[in-house]
Amino acid sequence: MLRTIQVYEIDASWDRFVSGHPDGTIFHQAVWRRIVERAFGHRPYYLAAAEEGGIRGILPLFEVKSRLFGHSLVSVPFGVYGGILAADPEAEKALVSAAGDLAARLGVDYAELRHVHANGYNLPTKDLYVTFRRPIDPDPEANFAAIPRKQRRMIRQGEKHGLASAFENDAVEALYDVYAESVRNLGTPVFPLRWFQIVREEMGEACRILLVRREGKVEAGVMVFYDRDVVMPYYGGARKDAFQYAVNDFMYWELLRRSAEEGRGVFDFGRSKKESGSYHFKRHWGFEPEDLAYQYILGPGKEMPNGSPNNPKYRLFIETWKRLPVPV
Missing domain, CATH: 3.40.630.30 (Gcn5-related N-acetyltransferase (GNAT))
Structure with missing residues (x-):
């Protein structure tokens, strides 16, 4: 029977699954979890769809709290790729559902899944990146x-x-x-x-x-x-x-x-x-x-974040950063 679980201790089976998946990247691997935790302390929520025969899908997530970008779940921070890796539609659907439940429990504005290819669950999708x-x-x-x-x-x-x-x-x-x-x-x-x-x-x-x-x-x-x-x-x-x-x-x-x-x-x-x-x-x-398919699970009344440098919200910050000494 397929179950969705939170994985607290990443073992070799996780990375084996990532390496065997065509969309698997270094950002899905255990090493990226160690890097992000050590450097910034963001809390990880690593989800797996599994049964007795082993892993059928994974989703690495981090809770990120930012004054500028809000409260979110991101898969994964500082990585250009991320999101769900699944062996079949059942595992993919289970992980979408688990991510939605986690986002609601934590009260985040949104969960961002940095997919290479869109999944089939009609999630809001941003077309900003390639x-x-x-x-x-x-x-x-x-x-x-x-x-x-x-x-x-x-x-x-x-x-x-x-x-x-x-x-x-x-x-x-x-x-x-x-x-x-x-x-x-x-x-x-x-x-x-x-x-x-x-x-x-x-x-x-x-x-x-x-x-x-x-x-x-x-x-x-x-x-x-x-x-x-x-x-x-x-x-x-x-x-x-x-x-x-x-x-x-x-x-x-x-x-x-x-x-x-x-x-x-x-x-x-x-x-x-x-x-x-x-x-x-x-x-x-x-x-x-x-095209990259960055997809979102949105909190009640929330919209997809607009991280474009053309967003007026960020123009003052951009002009300020340009004038700061290096490093600051």
């Missing part, structure tokens, strides 16, 4: 040829300016310096250094840091996640005065080139808001957008 993924050709030159001509020219420009890349996996502070400056300039809150240190510690070999230097100075960097054969550049940034060297194009090409040489299978360029700067950057690289 992701960009493409298979990696084993031949680095074939990957280079697949990049549109203008971006290939930018990559060569970076090479001519003497840019060089290397994995420096313990250089968390060097990465943080360029990341924090870059994100601050966009008017986005900067995560604390401790977040990056915890991510690196907990993920181990599934997390690497690629730095780009010019004449020894770090000009750009990206923290990269590895999940099965998927390569995901996740936290990246570059110094504004290095844009003249086409540093971002060079950095992502170097990561793609190295990934092909290592035999990786998929390059996941990650989430972007539709029509944003990062959206167009990835389109210019020849990647096609795939």
Whole structure:
């Protein structure tokens, strides 16, 4: 008989189920629970649909209380993917129901399920985000040829300016310096250094840091996640005065080139808001957008949250964040 339970101690069976599901990601795995708990203390509610034969579905949730964004359940915080993974419709339906019951019990404004693909239960769905993924050709030159001509020219420009890349996996502070400056300039809150240190510690070999230097100075960097054969550049940034060297194009090409040489299978360029700067950057690289289905279970009288930077509610905060020192 199928039961929905809250899982307090995550064992290997949870991660085995995630790894065996086509939509499973590192954000569904136990490691992300440890990271979020250690860094921010958000309370986890990990739900599983199970029977005597084992797990048939999972849903990782965290209770998040924010002055800016309200009281919510999120699957999962700081991850671009999340939501329900189910082996069959019965397990999926049971987890939707359990999430609704939990949301009502906690009195949250909403539960946000960051699905890659929408489920069939007519939940309110936001169409703000897309992701960009493409298979990696084993031949680095074939990957280079697949990049549109203008971006290939930018990559060569970076090479001519003497840019060089290397994995420096313990250089968390060097990465943080360029990341924090870059994100601050966009008017986005900067995560604390401790977040990056915890991510690196907990993920181990599934997390690497690629730095780009010019004449020894770090000009750009990206923290990269590895999940099965998927390569995901996740936290990246570059110094504004290095844009003249086409540093971002060079950095992502170097990561793609190295990934092909290592035999990786998929390059996941990650989430972007539709029509944003990062959206167009990835389109210019020849990647096609795939809609993400962020779905919601809403509290009584509540609406889907509007996290768009065009929301007047956030404009003052964005302009303020742009003017803050780095780090703050």
